[in-house]
Amino acid sequence: MSKQLALGLTLPESTGLESYLPASNQQAVSDLAACAGGTGEPFIYLWGAPQTGKSHLLQAATQLADQAGRSALYIPLDQATQLSPAIFDDLEQLDLICLDVVEGIAGNADWEQALFGLFNRLREREKSLLVAARCSPLNLPIRLPDLVSRLSWGLCYQLQPLNDQDKIQALTVVAARRGLPLSDETARYILRHTQRDMGSLRRLLKRLDQASLEAKRGLTIPFIKAFLEQHRSLDEAAIPPTG
Incomplete structure (x- = not known):
């Protein structure tokens, strides 16, 4: 075992x-x-x-x-x-x-x-x-x-890192295993607007999966854009002031 x-x-x-x-x-x-x-x-x-x-x-x-x-x-x-x-x-x-x-x-x-x-x-x-x-x-x-x-x-x-096309393929495969249809266009949007390493991308998909279930919406570019903007605002608000 x-x-x-x-x-x-x-x-x-x-x-x-x-x-x-x-x-x-x-x-x-x-x-x-x-x-x-x-x-x-x-x-x-x-x-x-x-x-x-x-x-x-x-x-x-x-x-x-x-x-x-x-x-x-x-x-x-x-x-x-x-x-x-x-x-x-x-x-x-x-x-x-x-x-x-x-x-x-x-x-x-x-x-x-x-x-x-x-x-x-x-x-x-x-x-x-x-x-x-x-x-x-x-x-x-x-x-x-x-x-x-x-x-x-x-x-x-x-081991060689994945290129952008490989990452798009990986994102669609991971999303499909979660039951989430993800177009190549949407995957490219994610790559352009988030951290690009596969560890971060997998964690993001997990969060998007939960958010889409709660909102009862698919992984469209407008939905992902709104999700990322909301969480960036929350992250910025959590940063303590300096000075």
Whole structure:
């Protein structure tokens, strides 16, 4: 059974692979799915700028592993201060380990040594490891040379951000899953007038979904324009005066 850490961590909402738009990242997504299912390359390193979907893909991999009857664990290492390197002990008993934001433990000798040991044990037992970070293995500020070497094994993919047409497609797909018809023209309007990263766009669609239900209106440009103007006014009113 796939699982996340029940240690008081703030984990992002788990997301499935079907809600990730691959665009130019199709090969990385295909290989990740094979790894999660236990049929592909056992070690994959994903890297890229924020909002390229690294966390999304690692969480999706735990779901895929579960569906394949494999045990999996997702660990966000940007919250390493709430954990101990001992958390890596015995994880080789699981089929798949997904380590997100691995730069979060870079430069910490205890964590680096623990990760090095985990990598070796997983390899000996022919288990799978997915790692994600903002930069390539060679550019991580890792001080343990042997760990840098290990992180350079297997497949390495730089995830590419979505272009505007990809984002329009992603918006219409996400909206359709919520039962919201969204035209390309309306999606373009949203892109022009809001934050353009997919995380913000998904959150906006969730809010628009609720607002449209309450107002019993569809996602038209006038409705979205009024919604955005209202919430900008509320946000500005919430800013305390200075001086």
